[in-house]
Amino acid sequence: MVRSLLIRGMLVGLLAGVLAFAFAYAFGEPQVQHAIDFEDLMAAKAGAAHEHALISRGTQRTVGLLIGTVAMGVALGGMFALVFAYAYGRVGSFGVRATSALLALAAYVTITLVPFTKYPASPPSVGNADTIDRRTLLFFAMIAITVLAAIAAGRVRREYAERLGPWNAAIAAGAVFVLVVAAAQLILPAVHETPAGFPADVLYRFRLASLGISATLWLTIGLAFGATAERLVAAQPGRARARRAGAAA
């Protein structure tokens, strides 16, 4: 069962990666090019020698982008399938497709959207090469904190659902999530590395495109995985027996 779910998750992730590539190519690449043009302009002004690329821009924006989004899709799809295999039947009493869709929504919010409010995606030339170690660490730390805060909030909701009622338990859970994330965002250092003169419109559109690419990935994974897993779960031997027994009764 886990094996079949994992394979399906990775295949669904492959599809998600291809769709994310299409979105990224259409909406993200023009902004990446604007940012690189700005970088070249600044370098030329500073009198620096033109940096020769190992891999041409033409390859980077097509094959390279596709490899990147597909690899990411397969990885996220596979890990999503494993989390689904654990969560289904344990977290709430949602059906297969609802569990898949809600899990993907939670993944988008906790892995992309909320960490993005602290450390947003940045185009080329925004970001100092000397601080890459620190920024990478902070980026993954913010994601880890947000995911753990969401898991803690989920526990609070289930723990207090009976005592406080579903609404109040959900509000308490939301409060726990917001408090943990807000505290982390206040404590973690800010990153201000946008060079002077960088076009604000390009930055805005680049970041919007980045959110759209991740949304494409998670939307595809959440909906397509739900569709393919539903048949698999329904066809499980133990469940088929239960179904027949139900039909006979």
Add this chain to the structure above:
Amino acid sequence: MSEAVAERNAGVVEGPIASPRELMPYAIFAGVVLMMLVYFVGAEEGALSLIGGSSVHELVHDARHLLGFPCH
């Protein structure tokens, strides 16, 4: 009619589908392999470098930026 009802009932959650014991080997093995994949797209030849040079970095350069990973 009863067939249709049975089909709908199949969607009802009947508890977990995988025991932790069943999940563990997949979570460890596939988890590590898939995390490596994320690492190569997101951070190789950036904060860390396993292969050296900058060909992986350059190949997935645009995806790295657009997927939100820190770069440069």
